[in-house]
Amino acid sequence: MNTRPRIALLSNPRSTGNIAQLPRIRAFCAEHPDVFHYEVEHAHQIGDAMRTIARVQPKLLVINGGDGTVQAALTELHNGGHFQGAAPPVAVLPSGKTNLIAMDLGIQGDPVRSLEKLIDLARSDFSSSLVDRELIALSFEENGDKPVIGMFLGGAGLADIMLYCRNRIYPLGLPNGISHVITAFAVVLRQVIGLKAKFLPPEPRPLRVSVHKGGAITGKFALLAVTTLEKLLLSGELGSAGGGPLKFVAVEQRAGSLLGAFFASLGGRLGRTKLTGVHVEEADAISIEGDSSDVILDGETFRAERGRPIFLRPATPLSFVRLAA
Template sequence: MGRARIALLSNPRSTGNIAQLPRVRAYCAAHPDIFHYEVERVDQIGEALRTIARIKPAMLVINGGDGTVQAALTELHNGGHFGENPPPVAVLPSGKTNLIALDLGSHGDPVAAFERLVAIAQGNLAAHLVPRELIALRHGDGLGQPVIGMFLGGAGLADTMLYCRNKIYPLGLPNGVSHVLAAIALVVRQLFGLKLSFLPPAPSQLSVSVRIDGKLSGKFTLLLVTTLEKLLLTSDVGEASRGRLRLIAVEQRPFLLIRAFIASLLGKLSRGHIDGVHLEGSDEISIEGDASDVILDGETFRAEIGSPITLRPTLPLSFVRLAA
């Protein structure tokens, strides 16, 4: 058998894989040029990548949710298993949110997306590669290895994401319905200021320092930092920003989030257009809060006074983008 063109790293516990993994396994069994490695815990990803590095694949495909992708990217960045030449990374839409997969044009049926990646690997792979800088997150004193990801949600956004995870997902509803219900709950709490157990909590005080433009302080309905091109609310922050980390912050005011959303639909959400909506770019962002949670690709961290969360961009990594 020749060199494996594709290495597939699967997490059977990801939501989409519960139903789809038997099809994925059957497909891999019929294609001997695919090396398939399954993990059931994120602490097994290091050993998985050490093994995968031995076969020197032309492409690494991650089959799991955003949390699985985040753990694999962290290991790729910190582990050094592939030396200075890690393979391009592709992501299948196999989790509940799939923000990273969507940014790379991967959506719908995971097996169909994988078949397209296999076809791409046999041809001119370079034509489908895009560079992506990643977010390196350090907590507290900043020592030790960073956690690597591509999408960070904080303030009311993180509270709503946790609310959806803990209160709505257990109901067993389809993902789309769950996300709509969480959004409705956020809007109801935002508009009426209700403090009820079945609604997301009100955001706590949060301070965000952006190296270029100074400091933002207050309570925010939405705080988002990402390197992704397809962003929540807007796609034009990349033009407005002057750094590789893109930040959107919407202050906690009645109707402001709705105004920002409508402005984004009309293509009018840009720097300085709406008072209380901040679009910034920086090479370093610090977040400090009164026991406020932030979520990086599914993993939760707590920003506390005196123990800030610091975000910096990494060197670019090549990803495989499917045609939208």
């Protein structure tokens, strides 16, 4: 009988969802020898985790944490070289506050139930459930050797909003849904109505964004996003030109542009309808330069400075498990 674990589960106990769910997950793993469970509390421990998981040789790697945990794991998979040949396919459980990556892959709801489905898949040929996803490689050098790997980057006003929610609203201890509603209300007051107050997100700083082969745009942007996910913000799919794997959206800091992008996104027309102050492209390479302006790649914050731009390029694609709804 083959007793080798079919699934390696990498958990971050500090992720929001795991605070309540991890005891159930631990009990589930104890009852299922198909699962090899490894817990980390800090990003610097993920390298050791991957070395150990590589020796187990699982058919499937499941990441149980928020987008930041996923980003750290993807970075280690890309840079670490722990697996002989290709890394195993990856599945993501929604255990953080935003879970954009898990949502994009159709994995939602109870994590134990998702684990049960993944075990069933790993016991069979699950090639039909695999999808290849492009990844974003972020570095501060045009040919950086060891980039940070992720799938969603927010910059300009979007990064300010994400940091505002993380640093000002989440500490209030409110449920995620209420926290996001309060943040959305603050965004309307600040970016649509134009109200300025200390309790609201700050005004975006100027940025220069170069979309290679597409020229450069400069200004203040209410929203800037780069992603390889299929679902971007409120839009099911993004219509854009350029043909590159990096999907890029920037909305200038004007109420009309922001509202136009919002309603186009709701209607699935973002990138398909030309809107003043709304830039939508697909690119092979992007650089971002700013006046100490923050960008966030899957939960980790970086700062774009003048003379020290951030470079974004596609990384080697990775196979992910996508569960049917």
